[in-house]
Amino acid sequence: MIDHNRFQTLVELLNQKELDAVFLAPSSDLKYMTGLNFHPDSRLKGALVTREGKSFFLCPSLHRTDMKSIEDDIPILEWNDTDWFQGAFKKGLQLVGLSSSCRIAFSRGIEAGDMIDAVKGLNVECVNGFFLLAPMRSIKNKKELELMRKASSMNDKMMEALTTYIRPGIYERDIIKFIMNFHESHGGSPRVPCVASGINSGRAHYGRDNDRLIEKQDIVMVDSGGWYDGYSHDMTRTFFVGAPTDTQRKVYEIVLEAQLAAEEKVQIGAIPKDIDSTARDIITEHGYGEAFTHRLGHGIGMDGQESPYISQANETPLVEGNCFSIEPGIYLEGKFGVRIEDLVMLTESGREVINLFPKELTIL
Template identity: 80%
Template sequence: MDHDRFQKLVELLNQKELDAVFLAPSSDLKYVTGLDFRPDSRLKGALVTKEGKSFFLCPSLHRGDVKSIERDIPILEWNDNAWFQNTFKEGLSRVGLPHSPRIAFTRGIEAGDMIDAVQGTNVECVNGFSLLAPMRSIKNKKELELMRKASSMNDKMMEAVKAYIRPGIYESDIVRFVMNFHESHGGAPRIPGVSTGPNSGKAHYARDNNRVVQERDVVMIDSGGWYDGYSHDMTRTFFVGTPTDEQRKVYEIVLEAQLAAEEKVQIGAIPRDIDSVARDIITKHGYGEAFNHRLGHGIGMDGHEAPYISQGNDIPLVEGNCFSIEPGIYLEGTFGVRIEDLMMLTESGKEIITLFSKELTIL
């Protein structure tokens, strides 16, 4: 149980004029309590009020998994015979919520369970999906160091996969290589995005084809995952053999856009303006419509979290933010290029933590 985070959450509830929040199984629950549950058919989670009172709704099956918090949070146990509704309502009564409380529900709870939990009460359900974002988007020194270490492992993976790519192997071979590297080094990878040739012309290729790498191919690899609970994420685009003139031109445009955006990053910078720097360069070269996503996303315990580096975000960046800068150009049916780095803002200024080369690489 992290008491500082618990207290900050209580302060946040008061700022947002919420009576309570239900932290369902998610990174939000882990962030505050340290409990690493995944959503399943048995509802569980911690309810915290704006007065700092709390309880943990716990299926009997998981009673032994919550020993680490039982000194801090009362455990209300329910079993499969009675199900959770009455126990949840008992918890609301115990913490003394008002007659018509406003309760935020975070990620990790199904809509049906939320409806069943509040049925027969006067609870006003509030979207708590981004409630903890102001807390979680500001990483402390320990979190930043964990993210540096995770990114350093991704650097090592990219160096290894660069030597592995060759004509004749399948996209699925590269996927397995990336995942095996991270798993064998203690990481928990997500399935990487690996797209070759015309498949790279889609920003998020869904691997609906199992294409063979060919001579003079584009190979785009987007590798993300976790080490010690914190994320890494990086995209690099390689060329198998000499690129065409257009491929080289597009790569240089994307790199120019990324470097310019990274130069714009600083404490106090507006994400919308950073996005515009990269987008304006790509548009100036005639590829504006081929850059069809935001410039970047925050990263931490989740692969995508606040702050988002997008046209719709005008909240200034602050010390402790960590995020991606990843412009791309995607020419559907032909090829695509994306280059993605992770950056963080520290007391010393800005820092790029993905150190693998992003100069045009011919394999």
């Protein structure tokens, strides 16, 4: 069923951006607006919404029975494998009054070739609509925030279980399997986690064959994310198998100081650039500025990464309903790395950190 409040807000956004329409292909944007959880494939499908509030759904015959939840709200234009989608798309534009020149934004979930074929021979200007819904989706309602809390609590439980599993003699890939099995067995849909041990942890987003064996006196960085009930969790912890070296302990304490200080800066009206600077300045003052190689954080919700981004480039004030990560790191390539990540949300009560698993230095 289409959420009519969201639909109306989208219409307002189209008018603000001076866009004639948006085509929402299979993506989290389409799910957000219609509840339909399609995935991109070889048959183009999606909803087109105009700035006048008119709409249609382009639907392959193969998926016609999946339209029952929205067919009372939006005209369904069906196409088959013989005729392909171009004729149905053109008919849809005529149906909503866009037969002349127009500007249409296209969301994620559509291949470039399909977009080109859809507008071929038409006087249509194609516009990047990847972030069109960001002002809506970055502000979570109370139900969404509760789903985010639930997802993060499950990640907390996974990390707790993981502390009894990590030990010398197992491989990085074994830890990956443990994490994914935990979330799947509890009803979640995990993404493949980042598990980086030893020198592999010196790369912010290590992801290779994961065949390194965990050894005594080792370091293991674990970044686990995924979904429960359609909403994301994301958390990073760095563990020590045996006592850390003096340098490892020092780096860990710097990252933890930066992470806690940045969290303290989070409040309604705060500027993401300033929050990023709070963590970055601490790391830089300790001489590791060049080893912090990414933005401080990213928004999270139906997607694992979405607006608002907590970066040097973002000067838009935070608002109630925002949810995002705070994840500083220091990465010493060829040696080791440390990252600590929590999710933070802004509610009517203020800042709320929704990961409760301890982040003080942990020796397993």
